[in-house]
Amino acid sequence: MKPRSKRLAWIVAGVAGLALAVALVLNAFRSNLVFFFTPSQIASKEAPVGRAFRVGGMVVNGSLVRHGTDVSFVVTDTVKQVPVSYTGILPDLFKEGKGVVAEGHLDEQGHFHATQVLAKHDENYMPPEAAEALKKGGEANARIAKTLVMENGGKSQ
Amino acid sequence: MIPEIGNLALVLCLILSMVQIVVPIAGAQTGNRAWMAMARPAARAQFALVVLAFACLVISMLGSDFSVKYVAETSSRLLPVQYKIAAVWGGHEGSILLWLLMLTFWMTAVSVFSRHLPEAMLARILGVMGFISFGFLLFILLTSNPFERLIPAALDGQDLNPLLQDPGMVAHPPMLYMGYVGFSVAFAFAIAALLGGDLDAAWARWSRPWTTVAWTFLTVGICLGSAWAYYTLGWGGWWFWDPVENASFMPWLMGTALMHSLAVTEKRGGFKVWTVLLAIFAFSLSLLGTFLVRSGVLTSVHAFASDPRRGVFILIFLVVVIGGSLGLFAWRAPKVGLGGRFGMVSRESMLLGNNVLFAAAAGSVLLGTLYPLFLDALGLGKISVGPPYFDTVFVPLMAPALFLMGVGPISRWKEASLPDLRIRLQWAAAISVVMAVVLTFIKGSFSFAVAFGLLLACWIVTSAAVNLWGRIRPVPGVSTSLFSRLGGQSRSYYGMLAAHLGVAVFVVGVTMVKGYEIEKDVQMDIGDTVAIGPYTFRFNGVSEGAGPNYQYQRGNVDVLRDGALVRNMGPEKRTYLVQRNPMTNAAIDSGFLRDLYVSLGEPVGPTSWTVRVYFKPFVDWIWFGCLMMAFGGVLAISDKRYRIEKRKARAAAAASAAMPAGVAGAGVAE
Secondary structure, three states, X not given: OOHHHHHHHXXXXXXXXXXXXXXXXXHHHHHOEEEEEOHHHHHOOOOXXXXXXXXXXXXXXXXXXXXXXXXXXXXXXXXXXXXXXXXXXXXXXXXXXXXXEEEEEEOOOOOEEEEXXXXXXXXXXXXXXXXHHHHHHHHHHHHHHHHHHXXXXXXXX | OHHHHHHHHHHHHHHHHHHHHHHHHHHHHHOOHHHHOOHHHHHHHHHHHHHHHHHHHHHHHHOOOOOEHHHHHHOOOOOOHHHHHHHOOOOHHHHHHHXXXXXXXXXHHHHHXXXXXXXXXHHHXXXXXXXXXXXXXXXXXXXXXOOOEOOOOOOOOOOOOHHHOOHHHHHHHHHHHHHHHHHHHHHHHHHHHHHHOOOOHHHHHHHHHHHHHHHHHHHHHHHHHHHHHHHHOOOOOOOOXXXXXXXXXXXXXXXXXXXXXXXXXXXXXXXXXXXXXXXXHHHHHHHHHHHHHHOOOOOOHHHHHHOOHHHHHHHHHHHHHHHHHHHHHHHHHHHHOOOOOOOOOOHHHHHHXXXXXXXXXXXXXXXXXXXXXXXXXXXXXXXXXXXXXHHHHHHHHHHHHHHHHHHHHHOOOOOOOHHHHHHHHHHHHHHHHHHHHHHHHHOOOOXXXXXXXXXXXXXXXXHHHHHHHHHHOOOOOOOOOHHHHHHOOOHHHHHHHHHHHHHHHHHHHHHHXXXXXXXXXXXXXOOOEEEEXXXXXXXXXXXXEEOXXXXXXXXXXXXXXOOEEEEEXXXXXXXXXXXXXXXXXXXXXXXXXXXXXXXXXXXXXXOOEEEEEEEEEOHHHHHHHHHHHHHHHHHHHOOHHHHHHHHHHHHHHHHHOXXXXXXXXXXXXX
């Protein structure tokens, strides 16, 4: 091969390698994105079944049940609830009535199987995702309350 | 009174920093020597003022002066003294002050070890650093003043976050910041060179040791952070690909690329433009890291938006620094020229490969860290990018880099011959393959991932041995002893070997932990046992007690091997008195070949607990490898040529007393 075509071959190989690397990165990126859903979204069937995602909200008081290292609890965004089961040791900051984020997948019965429970938090004991879920839940509640008031108002007239 | 002195010192420093930006750079552009000479005293005075301010904060902290808001937020009466010191940088305001302290320290260091620099160059460097210092001073005074008073004063502080009450955490931030901020020197050198328009090999020679020092500190800092996570977070992980960790890892990747690129610029005059760009990126990523960790954007973009002053300030500062330097780069770089030509197979091309791979790695970490933040900020939903992404991306990107690590140092500059390389490395390759396969079979089960990791580690070690042997093998006709030939190699050469071997040790650690760790979460009552690998753990119950500022429940666990007691371990569950948060304190038995790790979960019955029991083979090799890399950095900067340069500089300084300074400076620069 002439030096010039040799150089060209190297450059082509380099560009091909780079393209491969970019494709690899983007593919790995796409298949490892973990989406976040609130219990309300899960109730309205927006969450995928089988694929891993995160759910966040508040642990319902009195819902925590332990059998050795098997635990189950219920997460709510004050509108809807999702039962969650997990095997392992819960983080230090996990508490009933406080925020939680769980990563795992949903089965057909609407039961969430967590592979990881996170209680990373700010000073108010609230993981950002959980705070988001509760805020959305709160807004939904407010909307419902408003429509109820309207209906009542209509009846009284 | 003392906090007010600290505040005053910062205000004076701000004024001084403005002087340091304007006067020396104006002097350098117009050739006014008296103006340029302002740079040195200004830099040192800034350092003195920041030290004063820092000392004021330390005094307030030690005296538990809860009329200072920052002290009330991060300390408490019962906090042990060493953690009161750590509390100085345990919160936002104090850590930014630490950042500034490091920056002014680096400025002073540059002003001291710069006798060999041309006066105009030094003036520009300190001017650029003065600008960064100005930005951070303004940031502190406008948005994050650690001396702000709290009226009325608190009776007791809110205590330091229990997670930070750990010896590793005392040293981790200073080390990390020394590294972060250290890249500002390389950055300032690059900008000064662009401003002055003289980017030659001398520039790279001056810039190189500073970059190596910064990189060394950053390596140690990241290593301490990782070890801290392992010891304190209570679940045995050593790296989580958490955005906070990524924030420190991105500058490290870029800095590693920069170090290697600087070698080419110094030795061969090549890669000039690329090196300047890497210097800009390395420091930009340091700033970005500070922004990510310190603006609150990670906890929640919404929290960030509700108190946007801090975040917006850093964002503007980022745009000015990065945009400005890239603009300057675009304007000036075409004049720099590309430097020497090199063949497709040569040390240059391999170092270029290293550079590209490291830059790509930094880019992929950046993507994984920033993309979720962007989506969230734009209201497009919340996502997270998990460790699997980083794992999948990193192995294919780093594997070729590790392969090149074996070939590169053996190749000739400019043009290497492939057949020659093949002959020199064939035994190294063969031995590596055999070792990798044999070692994996000895461990019992064959796993491709483990074999591949060990193969790369063996390759680094054997090719380093080939490299060293090539340099010290007896030459016919010349009679020197092996020791004198060993002594004849430069320290920077040994530094390179040590750092590369450190990578091998690190790779072994990661491979073995990933491949053979055993983790069990079990419920245990008094007398229960659980077997892990060759060890049996027996749970003897839990006792209660109190530490200086916490209460604890301590488990009693015996570790047995073949029926004989190996170690008694006491994992704790602590409740700190002020913040009332429970914290797990794992018990770890460290060993050369394995760690045993026990931590308490929750009580499930009257005497039974859930317990975490881990067996972590070779985990300490991870941190030992990092320390070896850092040691390599130390060796490289203790190299003779830097000492000779200093001696030369001293001679030049003596000569310049008789001669105009500019001429003498130019003389040394040649």
